[in-house]
Amino acid sequence: MQSVANISILAMFVMYLLTALFGYLTFFGAVESELLHTYNQVDPLDVMILCVRLAVLVAVTLTVPVVLFPIRRALLQIFFPEKPFSWYIHCGIAFCLIFLVNLLVIFVPSIRDIFGLIGATSAPSLIFILPGIFYIRIVPEDQEPFMSRPKIQAACFAAVGFIFMIMSLSFIIIDWVTGESRSGGGH
Missing domain, CATH: 1.10.287 (Helix Hairpins)
Incomplete structure (x- = not known):
């Protein structure tokens, strides 16, 4: 599990670094607080924009399991300390956390x-x-x-x-x- 976490964190770092680098090299000082909003102002078929969107997508996809694991484990220890492992509880907590994160993504503007x-x-x-x-x-x-x-x-x-x-x-x-x-x- 440690090597999976290390590889995932390294991949996230590289993806976020590439996203930040391409965002800065494209817009320099005109980058907005939400990078993808800045890219919406230019031609959506541009290859560089598609690369940045792909990098953000991969980075977010790799972030979820790494962040979800410790949060789910902490919640299991807080709410079910003596209970044996259950796939229903495991998947239920993961589903609730992902649902909450998606609500934040939808409703938080920046x-x-x-x-x-x-x-x-x-x-x-x-x-x-x-x-x-x-x-x-x-x-x-x-x-x-x-x-x-x-x-x-x-x-x-x-x-x-x-x-x-x-x-x-x-x-x-x-x-x-x-x-x-x-x-x-x-x-």
Whole structure:
């Protein structure tokens, strides 16, 4: 499985690199946040455009299994930790995840919005929330009581991360509702 993952990640990297390279070489500074939208403005029968679309298609196809595997495994461990392997659950989780991803692809107008969501959730989690929670969880209760100063500070640190995450997600949703993220925003 490790060699399959390594080959798939390398192939994805090459495909995304080729897509970015051809997009830049075609449009230079006029590339939009969604590369395929930029290609819609030129002749659709151009061979270079077809190559880029094929590269994006292959990259997305190779991305799904690599991303789906760890997400499905994490969901199985969270919701069915003691249950033996079941093809119904395995395929059901995969189907739900692919369905959710397709809904996002259909309804989210730009990749910039997806990067905003990922940044708004992962950055506070990695910087504030997870370190605080890990500290509280890892340090034993007999060594340091829960109401000690360091554990209270760690809990406050995690709470600040949740506040930042909620604020960031709120601003992104407000931009979506008002339509500012599609018009350039004026920031």
